[in-house]
Amino acid sequence: MAKLDRKAQDKGAGPGRDVTDRQVGLEEAATELLRSKRKRGRAGRAAFDSEERYRLITERAADxxxxxxxxxxxxxxxxxxxxxxxxxxxxxxxxxxxxxxxxxxxxxxxxxxxxxxxxxxxxxxxxxxxxxxxxxxxxxxxxxxxxxxxxxxxxxxxxxxxxxxxxxxxxxERKKAQEEARQSIEKLIRAMEHAIQAMTIVVEMRDPHTAGHQQRATQLACAIAREIGLSEEQISGLRLAGLIHDIGKVRVPAEILMNPDGLSEPEFMMIKAHPRLGYEILKTIDFPWPVAQIVLQHHERMDGSGYPSGLSGEDIVMEARILAVADVVDAMASHRPYRPALGMSKALDEISQNRGVLYDSRVVDACLTLFRDKNFDFEPHTKVGTSLDKIYHGGLQSRPVVSQSGQQSQASL
Incomplete structure (x- = not known):
């Protein structure tokens, strides 16, 4: 019996045992293969899900x-x-x-x-x-x-x-909205410009002898600004400032403005206050440009000899430096109650002789180029008696003048 048991044990350890071992090995291999396939399946599904997700995004996107x-x-x-x-x-x-x-x-x-x-x-x-x-x-x-x-x-x-x-x-839609906004801004600017033109008429009604001066000065100032490369945005601000640069004179008695006998020292001082008076009128208006500052500084000079603040050099905004030159040129070339017109030749000599002293060198050079090389001339509709629309769409200008001694004279007012 013991031998039988031993034989049975021996038999169990023979070929039958090998079969069982092989089956177990196959099951383990199958299990591993299944596990591996499941892993690959999950990875494949993930890849598929990812591709499907991106496909759906691209195919359903509005862009x-x-x-x-x-x-x-x-x-x-x-x-x-x-x-x-x-x-x-x-x-x-x-x-x-x-x-x-x-x-x-x-x-x-x-x-x-x-x-x-x-x-x-x-x-x-x-x-x-x-x-x-x-x-x-x-x-x-x-x-x-x-x-x-x-x-x-x-x-x-x-x-x-x-x-x-x-x-x-x-x-x-964005472009449409931008265009509508641009048109709205243009309407506001046109309304502002018409208000400015009305102010111009008020000034010239009080001082008819200088009618058209602000328009001519602005016309020249804008031409100078383009010549030296100012942006159209800056030129827009300069244009508005030029049209009303003498607005402060509405607070100067008319009999002083139109005095044909020249001015006494106290009267001269009253007129010299007009840049600051103009600034006080304009400073509360929310212009998109430094209009009030340009008006305030248009009689300042590069060497500090101007008024009302005695500013010099870079402390004077470029637009005011341009307007200063345009103002002087037109004022000297035009008739005044107390003197006949001095002529364009003398006006250009004035700015040429004081280039870099009273007036910005770049501005003077540009102004001389316009007159001597490019045949600049004032538009006919900047003369007296022109309609507001013609005045605005034509061009503009200003006035000061300085004697050769370097002191601003009554001729520059």
Whole structure:
């Protein structure tokens, strides 16, 4: 029996045991294979889920998305291209970028693209860098749509650019709102300008002998400003300031303004107060430009000999330095109650001789260039008796004058 048991044990340790061991091994292998397949399945589902998520995002986004290769050939276009441009995806894929962009927009886009490729070739890589530009695209029906395009490079494993990803957003509503805002601002500015013109008429009604002076001075001042390269924004402020630079004279008695016998010292001092009086009138008006400051400083001089504050050099705003020269030129060239016109030749000699002393050198040079090289002349409608509209849309000017001794004389008022 003991032998039988031993044999049975021996038999259990023989070929049958090997089969069992092999089955266990297969089960373990199968289990591991299943576990591995499940892992791969989860990874595959994750990849699928990720791809599906991105597909849904691109296909349902309001912004149109596309990719092109480095030769600008489309490799993908999202369905949002249809509401944006009217093309189906298939139709859009058959179009070149040059057919979809307006000529000017395509030129701009390719220029910026070359700049980006240049940076890449110089090793200035920034995988997260994106450029944004506004362009016009051509719809299927031929109409144009303004879009904001943000684009970036897609890189391969070696960080080389292989494709360009672009996202385009229709900004028609934004452009419409901007245009409406611009028109509203223009209306406000026109209303302000008409109010300024009314002030101009008030000044000239009190001093008819100098009628047209502010318009002529402004006309010349604006021409000088353009000659030396001031921005149109600065010129707009200068124009308004020039039209009313003598507004402070409304507080000077008319009999002093029109005195044909010259002024006594006290009367002269009263007139010299007009820049500050004008500043007091204008300082509470919320102009988008330093109009009140320009009016205050238009009789200041570069060497500090002017009034009312004795400012010098860079302490005088550029617009006031320009208006000072224009003011002197027209005042000397024009008739005054107490003297005949001195003539343009003497007016230009005055600013030339005092270039860099009383008057800004750049401003003087620009003024001389206008008269001597570019045949500048005042517009006919800046003469006495012109309508407000003609006065404004023509041009403008001002007045001071300084004697050759360096002191401002009554001729410059």
């Amino acid at each position: 149109a998305m596309w990719t092109v290769d480095m030769d600008m050939r489309p490799t993908y276009i999202s369905p949002s291209i249809t509401p944006l441009l009217g093309y189906s995806v298939q139709e859009a894929m058959a179009k070149s970028m040059q057919e979809i962009f307006t000529a000017a927009s395509f030129k701009l886009a390719t220029k910026l693209l070359k700049e980006e490729i240049g940076r890449e070739s110089r090793g200035q890589k920034d995988l997260a860098r994106a450029r944004t530009l506004e362009v016009e695209l051509i719809r299927k029906d031929g109409s144009l749509v303004p879009v904001e395009v943000k684009y970036t490079f897609l890189h391969d494993a070696q960080a080389r650019p292989v494709e360009i990803l672009a996202i385009a957003r229709d900004i028609s």
